[in-house]
Amino acid sequence: MFFTDPDKIGASSNACNEEGFYGTDINGDGFIDSSTEAFYNEYFIDIDRYFDKMVENLSFCSPVRYSPIDAKSSFCQSPEQKRKVESWTDYVRWQRVLLEHLRSEEALKRVSGGG
Amino acid sequence: MQKIAMTLGILATIACQHGFAAESRRLTVGEMPSRAEFDAEEHYSRIDSTNGLPIGVDLYQAKTNELGDIIRASHGNGDRVERAVIKRNLDLIAKMEALEFPNAPKNRVSALNLKQRIKTLQAIEATTAYDDRTDFKSKYDPKGAFGFCFGRAYYYANEAGLRGLVKESIKKVFIVGKMEPHSPLFRIPIPVGTWQFHVATAVRGTDGKWYVLDNHYDKSLKEVPTVTEWYNYYRKYLDSKEEYKITMADGKTRAH
Structure with missing residues (x-):
C-alpha cells in the first residue's frame, strides 16, 4: 500500500492533476494522441466541467x-x-432530481417487460 | 539476485479493471482545460511530498522493489512474507496518523469531522463521477473496460479541496497488485473483474485518523471507513498466489 499526494492519478x-486531466501533448504537435498521450476519456472531461462550475459558483458563504x-x-x-x-x-x-428520475426510469423498464 | 516473477501489467496507461481500452479520439490541446501550464521537465522531476518518491513513480515497480527486500528477509516463506507485508502497511498507516495537523488558513480546515466526511462521500451522487448512475456505463464505459476508481479518487480529492480541506490533509491511497474483488448482490458475493490496483482518496479526520472516501466500499454511501478498515477489506481480494510467486536465486519457483 502507498500513500501519495492527491495529484497522483494512477x-x-x-x-497528474496539474497537467490537464485527460492527456498531455508530450510531443507538442497540438493533438492528444489517444495511444500514447491520452489517459482518460469523456469521464474526466465531464468531471472537469462540474469542477469549473463549482469553482465559479461555490461561494465562501x-x-x-x-x-x-x-x-x-x-x-x-x-x-x-x-x-x-x-x-x-x-x-x-x-442533479439529484435527475438521478432519481434516471433511477425511476430504469425501475420502470424492469417492471414493464413486453407482452 | 532474486527475481520476482510477478505479472506487473506495466501499462502506458492505467485502469482498475481489465486494462486500458480508450476509444480512439484525437483531442486538440485547445479542448483541454487550462488549469495550469504543464512543464514536463519540472513535473517528472518532482518528488511526492508524502512518500518521497518521484511524482510519476510506477508503483508496481516500487512495490516489487520493496517486496524483494521483504522476501529476502523472510527467506521466501510465503506466510512470513504476507505477515511482513501486512505489518509494513499497518506501520505506514500508524506513521501517517502520527503526523501533526497542518495549519489551516482562514475559511479552510485541517481535518474533517464525521458529518463532513459523510456529506462529502454522498456529494458524488450529484455529479457525473457517480458510477451508480443508470446512464454511466453506456456513456463512459460501454465495454466495461474501466473500474474508474482512479476517476472517483480524482473527484473526491478535488471535491474535498474545493470545499475547504487543506491539501496536506488529502491523500491518495493505493493498493497495488492483482485483485479479484467481489460486490454483494442479495448478500451473495459476485466477482466484479480483475483489478491491477485500487485507489481512493483519504482525508484526515479530526481524531487524527485517515478516512477513505470510496463509494465502492459502501455503495449505500453511509460509511467512511478508516484506512485500516479499508485496507483490511480490500487486501482479502489480493491474489496472494500471484503476489508471492517468487523465482528464487536457484531458479526454483516457490508459490505460497
Whole structure:
C-alpha cells in the first residue's frame, strides 16, 4: 500500500492533476494522441466541467463549505454571494432530481417487460 | 539476485479493471482545460511530498522493489512474507496518523469531522463521477473496460479541496497488485473483474485518523471507513498466489 499526494492519478501513470486531466501533448504537435498521450476519456472531461462550475459558483458563504463565512455577515448578504449560494444549491438539487428520475426510469423498464 | 516473477501489467496507461481500452479520439490541446501550464521537465522531476518518491513513480515497480527486500528477509516463506507485508502497511498507516495537523488558513480546515466526511462521500451522487448512475456505463464505459476508481479518487480529492480541506490533509491511497474483488448482490458475493490496483482518496479526520472516501466500499454511501478498515477489506481480494510467486536465486519457483 502507498500513500501519495492527491495529484497522483494512477499506479503506473505519470498523469497528474496539474497537467490537464485527460492527456498531455508530450510531443507538442497540438493533438492528444489517444495511444500514447491520452489517459482518460469523456469521464474526466465531464468531471472537469462540474469542477469549473463549482469553482465559479461555490461561494465562501455556502453551507457546502467546511468552514463557511457567517451567512449573516455583510459579505454574505451581498446580492452576488446570495446568488452564488442559491445557484449552487439549485444545481446540486437538480442533479439529484435527475438521478432519481434516471433511477425511476430504469425501475420502470424492469417492471414493464413486453407482452 | 532474486527475481520476482510477478505479472506487473506495466501499462502506458492505467485502469482498475481489465486494462486500458480508450476509444480512439484525437483531442486538440485547445479542448483541454487550462488549469495550469504543464512543464514536463519540472513535473517528472518532482518528488511526492508524502512518500518521497518521484511524482510519476510506477508503483508496481516500487512495490516489487520493496517486496524483494521483504522476501529476502523472510527467506521466501510465503506466510512470513504476507505477515511482513501486512505489518509494513499497518506501520505506514500508524506513521501517517502520527503526523501533526497542518495549519489551516482562514475559511479552510485541517481535518474533517464525521458529518463532513459523510456529506462529502454522498456529494458524488450529484455529479457525473457517480458510477451508480443508470446512464454511466453506456456513456463512459460501454465495454466495461474501466473500474474508474482512479476517476472517483480524482473527484473526491478535488471535491474535498474545493470545499475547504487543506491539501496536506488529502491523500491518495493505493493498493497495488492483482485483485479479484467481489460486490454483494442479495448478500451473495459476485466477482466484479480483475483489478491491477485500487485507489481512493483519504482525508484526515479530526481524531487524527485517515478516512477513505470510496463509494465502492459502501455503495449505500453511509460509511467512511478508516484506512485500516479499508485496507483490511480490500487486501482479502489480493491474489496472494500471484503476489508471492517468487523465482528464487536457484531458479526454483516457490508459490505460497
